[in-house]
Amino acid sequence: xxxxxxxxxxxxxxxxxxxxxxxxxxxxxxxxxxxxxxxxxxxxxxxxxxxxxxxxxxxxxxxxxxxxxxxxxxxxxxxxxxxxxxxxxxxxxxxxxxxxxxxxxxxxxxxxxxxxxxxxxxxxxxxxxxxxxxxxxxxxxxxxxxxxxxxxxxxxxxxxxxxxxxxxxxxxxxxxxxxxxxxxxxxxxxxxxxxxxxxxxxxxxxxxxxxxxxxxx
Numbered sequence: 001x002x003x004x005x006x007x008x009x010x011x012x013x014x015x016x017x018x019x020x021x022x023x024x025x026x027x028x029x030x031x032x033x034x035x036x037x038x039x040x041x042x043x044x045x046x047x048x049x050x051x052x053x054x055x056x057x058x059x060x061x062x063x064x065x066x067x068x069x070x071x072x073x074x075x076x077x078x079x080x081x082x083x084x085x086x087x088x089x090x091x092x093x094x095x096x097x098x099x100x101x102x103x104x105x106x107x108x109x110x111x112x113x114x115x116x117x118x119x120x121x122x123x124x125x126x127x128x129x130x131x132x133x134x135x136x137x138x139x140x141x142x143x144x145x146x147x148x149x150x151x152x153x154x155x156x157x158x159x160x161x162x163x164x165x166x167x168x169x170x171x172x173x174x175x176x177x178x179x180x181x182x183x184x185x186x187x188x189x190x191x192x193x194x195x196x197x198x199x200x201x202x203x204x205x206x207x208x209x210x211x212x213x214x215x216x217x
Contacts, residue, residue: 004101004128005032005093007114033106038088043109045086046168050111053078053164064157068146072153076142076160078167085172094171098130098180102162108169110161121162123153129170130180134163136173 006029034042058064060077068074089097089107102108103118103126110116118126125147133145144163146153153159170179 003028003032004099005029005034005105005107007033007104007106032093032100034088039106039109039114042086042088042107042169043114045088046109046165047111049083050161050164050168053080053083053168054161057160057164058157061156061160064155066156067152067154068148068156068159069152070146070148070150072146074144074146074156074159074163076144076163076167077140078142078164079140080167080172081139083168086169089169089171097171099128101126102129102132102166108166110165116162116165121154121158123148123150124159124162125149128180129166130178132163132166132179134166134173134179136175136177139175142167142173 003025006026008030033039057076057078093100093107100107102116102124103121104115106115108116113120127147132147133143135143137143142163144159146159154162166179167173173179
């Protein structure tokens with residue numbers, strides 16, 4: 001059963017058919033949602049910072065109307081270095097952030113809505129944040145895999161607004177990091193020849209070092 005934060009709906013009227021597992025999933029998801037005070041602060045944070053990011057990316061976009069195809073990699077040129085993190089997301093949720101869905105997630109509002117809705121972004125697959133493979137490849141460049149059930153997804157401009165909302169509300173990434181993936185390990189006082197190696201730990205505890213040329217240790 002996949003659990004992800006969800007908002008408590010205020011529009012539920014009458015009886016709705018749902019499975020026992022679905023009901024439990026909904027109830028557990030609601031326990032992970034931000035408090036009303038946190039939700040208001042998060043919405044204000046997005047309204048304050050997202051418009052400038054959208055304008056910046058729009059100036060760097062070659063074709064705002066282009067519609068990327070399935071599994072195509074979208075490149076988003078922007079820097080978040082000048083924007084302080086909101087520090088509202090509890091550490092417990094940060095640890096599982098990659099397992100949560102991007103859709104209907106109350107920790108990821110957009111300018112005019114409390115969540116990124118499946119209805120508005122229907123041409124993006126409803127997957128976990130980790131599965132989007134959002135990666136910070138340079139200080140000013142991010143890539144994201146376009147996962148769409150259709151032949152073509154939304155326009156580049158719409159996808160950029162969507163991924164910017166995710167990046168703004170998520171824990172910050174360092175160059176080489178993938179959103180929601182296992183964090184890189186930093187060795188204490190490593191040998192000079194290991195300074196360029198990036199270390200990661202798999203779920204089974206195995207540690208792997210990757211050199212700039214791709215060789216693994």
